[in-house]
Amino acid sequence: MADLNTSGAGAVSGAGSVAKSGGLLAWLNAPERRGPLLVAPALITLFVMNIFPLLWSFGLSFFNYRANRLTVPSFKGLDNYEKVLTDPVVWERFQTTGIIVGASVTLQLIFGFLLALLFAKTFPLRRILLMLVLAPMMLSFVSVAIFFKLFYDPTLGLLSWAIGLFTGEPFILLATPAGSIAAIVIADAWMWSPFVMLLVLAGLVSVPTYLYEAAEIDRASPWRRFRTITFPYIKSLLLLALLFRTIETFKLFDLSFLITGGGPGASTETVAIYAYRLGFQFFRTSQASALAYLILFVVIVLTSIYLYIVNRRNEEG
């Protein structure tokens, strides 16, 4: 080994000169400002492009501003909120959205789970088949909506044709409110079941093999094996999938807008479509802002529950 006795002092004096050089740069470079300094650009961008516009619209929601009028808006206090909260149409739209979200997310959980069971093993061509199953959720809503509308067409659609092979009659799915909701739910669930699959799959592969081996030796029935070994590993992931998909499906717009136009009547018009109509077609800009805040509130509640579960899961390791 070479002589190791000489270098300590040099390193120390080098450090001293760093500490001496002053000015703004050094001030910014101080360790205690490291965090704020690095975070600042992100927070500024988000504030300018997201938070500030939100505050702006929050302000608007207290006026009677309409984007297509030249009249100077006047302060209306909580009038818009009162209007939105007492508007039966708003509650109807929330109800419709709730039904669609409930049905779609349930289907997603079921199909996602089944798909995950299928892909939990290793087998030849697994990566390629997985790639095929994952494709739907990468598509844009517009293309999915347009094609599913064609599939549902009683005369030119595949669904009606396939069912007609057995019944001899064209199948008219979109004629009733229930059928129309089903049509949207099917399209949405088809798109997003792979998402749930990914989450459940992560849970399934994290189950240590030795647990299954132990269960095998203890002669546990498949159901018991699932309930006592598999399910605990995917429980929290299923809950997360449920919440994440609920938040996302809550925003459902294109599928409904393009497949049924919100019809028949208004039976598939979601709250997102209604907000769009209020703001962009009816020019009730302030009222739309108030409704937007109602939606925001729901999203914040759901998001915080989601993060609570994420954190709890992380703490459990």
Place this chain on the structure above:
Amino acid sequence: MAYRKAAFRKPGQAGWLYSLVTGVIALIYFFPVLWMILTAFKTRSDALAIPPKLFFTPTLDNFKSVFFRDTQAGDAVATGFVQYFVNSAFIGGSSVILALIIGTLAAYAFSRYPLKGNDTYMFIILTTRMLPPIVVIIPIFLMFRVTGLSGSYIGIILLYTAFNLPFSIWMMKSFFDDLNPEIEDSARLDGSNDWKVFFRICLPQVLAGLAATAVFALILTWNEFLFALLLTGSDTRTVPVAMANTIGGEIGVDWGLLSAIVSLFLIPVFIVTFVLQKQLLRGVTFGTIRK
């Protein structure tokens, strides 16, 4: 005793028979997408034919008409798709790079130098991304009106940067959280300052994560329609807006053209879902769930 051997396969492994069964199920699931791809090679009559045509004479006209169309005078002219494509790539690319730079720095800070109320910041950041776009479109719209950013590259790039930021921060934080902090300590002892630790030690370790984040952000941005429609001009218009054109003009939906655009988009998507399968979970949950 060959069958005995098969029965003693390690748990979690399966053979070709299983592949076959799964393959059939996967194909059924994939069928709507497959139908879109087939439609891209069909004439309009074949596309809408009932009984449906599984076998037909394929045509490349739809792909041609993505890029060229015939004028009234009968000349073939560019559709502007290349311009849309370049716009999508430029706007998407710039905003993703910007968001990655800003977001990675922030994520590193959130991971290594937690601020007071770190979790609250992370929560607010996530919330801004969970919002229905309809909630923010009105105010953003009004803001663009005041700042005059509407229709400019800078405006839409800034907007998409903000749009991608929460995603980038959450993703990159999850990757930084996964790193072994001992390695950074070690580099400090070995005489590296914080910047060198970040660039020489941390960043190289999360390169795969950085790539995954970029790809997912690009896909999200690429599919974004509402902001693109409302806030771009003729010079800055992007692919989804071009796609909307195929769903109603003088002929309703141009099935072949729409399918051709979707099919072209699927090529990179397939590559990504094939290559980045390990990062997919993180990608689709904004990095909130790692494994």
Place this chain on the structure above:
Amino acid sequence: MEHKPMTLKRTLSVLALTAAPFLVAESAWAKDITIRMAAPDWGPTRFMQEHANATYKAPSGNNVQLEIDFIPWPNFFDRVNASLNSGEQKYQMIVSDSQWLGTFIESGHFLKLNDLIAADAELQAIMNNLHPALVSGYSTYPNVSAADIEKTGYPHPDANYYGFPQFPDTYVTYYRTDLFCDEGENATFKAAYGSDLPCNPDDWESITWDDWENFGKHFARKSGEKLGSGTADGDFYGIAYQAAKPLDFSTMQINAFFWQFGGGIWDETTQPNSPALGVVNSAENVEGFQRFLDLLEYAPPIAKTGQMGIFEIQDLFMQGKIAAIVDWVALGAPVIDPATSKVHDRAAFAVPPGNMRDGKIDRTGNLGGQPFVLTTWNDDEVIKEALDVVKWWLSEETQIAAVKAGGQSGLVSVLNNPDYESWAPWNAQHKAMLEWQKDLWHVPEFFELLTQQQEEFDKAITGQISAQEALDNVAAFQDELLRDAGRIED
């Protein structure tokens, strides 16, 4: 051009311009002016761009470019609305649906042209040459009826003028000659209903909704049954017209039924003295609407979903699933194009059916198509150049070229051109139908009125409520909304 945003292209062109003096010697007085127009991305507007590129030379000597911003039609309103309300002041001209006029005039975006026209003999000549139904529907706000316009000619004393026709559109019937001219079909039809099938376009001039219903009954076939000289390769249907929930895809046709049965819509020209209650849900309207609903029974099953829009029936017709449809002239071209239509060589066009009332057939229809307008934020020079573009577009020469390329013209002199009817298979019918056009409301509340009634109509179409209930609901809603807006007063 003052507030043009700094785009990449712009940046590049600025660079190019900086270099220009060293490269070419430009005429000192010629200015570069771009007239940018927002327009739906389809044939008639693409033609306008292509033709302008090829032929337009500004009479002022300035270097004027018409630059059309092509926007997908399904999102055209959203985009224009966003642009106008965001104040980006990007467009010098805008193609606008006629219903939007009130909204954007009252919010100060569309330019009133009275003084400009009054100062320009050429424009006055154009105004006098335009079909009165188009001046009424496309140009006046508050609306002045076509009859009044026709009576006074230009200038009407109370009219505010705003727009010019970009593409005037009307309904026509598309029908299958291989079926309507088939002798076997005609024989069975005559045996059942006592009249001949209309084979030539002229034969359709006596066709009423009763005949239309008979076509529906007659041509309904199951898969495998005989159809014309062959067999139906799937279920086949007699008739269809638009009856869909999105946009105005049922209102347009239902309005026609209202008018033809002697009823009407809330009359904006006499506000605030015209009521909605009792007008919108009048006995005539209920009867007309009921007729509209009854005829859907013979339409393809998609009618039951409330999704049978103008494109769906066009596609079904092109796929050979329907004998006759009522649809816009604008959607005719793909029907006779072999690349898109299976029936391209068997399609013909006729006037749509009407309602026999007081011994006369009433074919009143709802005006389609779009005007284009000038915006309010341009300086005098730009306005002058924009008006020159208008004059170029509405010159007989350009209009004839437009019609020959598959477009339509609002100029009476073009319609009266002896060759006009030979330029497109639907031209004679289009010209005839222009005499029958009325338009729906132009008030700023139009979208709320439209959305609500589309919803109610849709409920009736899908069988959830009766015609009477639907119209009562519509009338009540319109009464409340228009009273709130001060457009109905007692």
Place this chain on the structure above:
Amino acid sequence: MSGISLKSITKQFGDLTAVDAVTFDVADDEVLCLLGPSGCGKTTTLRMIAGLENATDGEIYLSGQDMTHLPARARNVAMAFQFYALYPNLTVSDNLAYPLHAEGDSTADIAAKLRDIAQVLQMDHVLDRFPHQLSEGEKQRVAVGRCIIRRPNCFLFDEPLSRLDVQLREEMRSDIKKVLSGLSRPTVIVTHDQLEAMTMGDRIAVMRDGKVEQIGAPQDVFNNPANIFVAGFIGTPQMNLVGGIVSGIGGAIAVSIGQDVIELTGELAQPGHGLKLGDAVTLGMRPRSASLESESGQGILSGTCELIEPMGAETLLRIAHPAGQIRAIVTDRQGLKEGGTIHVRFAQGSYRLFHADGNRIGDMV
């Protein structure tokens, strides 16, 4: 000039005091092992020496210079981490060379040093590999190599052998010791493994709850644990610690343990410890100093044989005594059977006596 000098350093995380006024010096050519159960503050102490944590209070001197407030990179210390902390994106040679760049060595110097280190640690064949291609033992060698390639103020090792299997651990232990002895730099090794501490350390500092309980040469700590905690912590099997009452202070001290009485001779028997009759004390005996007797008597503990554990050459007996379990190691197990009565005597001079407050009474014998 002392290599490392800690003066009453303290670390607080919020309300928790992780390290409480720790003071010690490490000489230039000395290896100090910080030994203690997990959570005792040993790693935090090490990280404060390294500069990875700021000391809340106290001073740290390296090579005689006050470095309390300098960041890690200015302290010139070398550290090997528990999980090796190899840079995953760099090859083994780049990993080894990494600290040399900070020292501004020339390329030729670096190459020479690399050659030396590779030879010393026998890892020529892995120089071009990446960390994920190495075995655990090889990773450990690289981590050590990256430390000793430098000329630092001191070496710090955090649980250096915890991830290796038993055989490899033994091998590495002697290797590291050999290498360190040639470098003559102050070294601190953190470990929870007493065998590691005993074999590698010139001195051991036993820590508990952020405090140093005892510091001394390994044998010294083993023989003369300063208190009950150290006594119980060091040595396998664990020292017997049984409670008793002082029952005689005339001449020799007698301690009653249940019905048995032990009289202490030698130094412990001398008066002056301040013990009074009836004081509660704890008596400590190493299991290996036991021998079997045929019947009970003075200085003999009697109980029931609970368990006989053969350990090869020796046998461990677990004896149920009214005052608690007693462990004894004997070489002869003939005639023993579980459930039988056993009489055991611990050699005079092997007894350690502890006050009720836990501190030892008297010095070693």
